Amino acid sequence: MKVILQQDVKKLGQKGDIVEVSEGYGRNFLLPRKAAILATAENLNVANAKKGSKERKDAMAADEAKLMAKQLEKVEVTIPVQIGEGGKLFGSVTGKDVAAALKKQGIDIDKRKIAIKGEVTGEGLYEAVIKVHPSVTSTIKVEVTAK
Structure with a gap:
């Protein structure tokens, strides 16, 4: 089962990562606790857009930090x-x-x-x-x- 993490999960990944987990772990632990959402086509597009936006913001912050x-x-x-x-x-x-x-x-x-x-x-x-x-x-x- 592929899921998109909504928050950092120890030994699994960071927020926004797309990971493969077992059916039971995803359905019984991650999804009920809103730690992840299913990786449907629509959700994947939204996650990729957010990831691109985050990378641009991080790059801008790094450039500002270099100037400072x-x-x-x-x-x-x-x-x-x-x-x-x-x-x-x-x-x-x-x-x-x-x-x-x-x-x-x-x-x-x-x-x-x-x-x-x-x-x-x-x-x-x-x-x-x-x-x-x-x-x-x-x-x-x-x-x-x-x-």
Whole structure:
């Protein structure tokens, strides 16, 4: 039995995939739970149209992400922190701090998408990787200075 998945199903496929399943699994599990619909000619045409539309949207999003990544590479952020004797840092510099500094510059990026390369041990210039899109990343410079 061929079905079109309406939602992600573990070990079977993603939403919109056309898969072959056994009669019992399709009729007793997938169809009653609205996790799939039968793959009739009409449903296949609708699914293919949706798939094409989704691919175009994904391509546009990836292009926009590449442009944003190029613009972000030019950005440099300065983060003032407290430094004790011997040049040691009080606390740490995290993605949250970088996101807050970017927000002051008018760039809104989620803190979970920011990762600092290496360990921030004191004053200096560091790099932070920003995941703009699942396939596109950008690197910005982060300068840590004493307050």
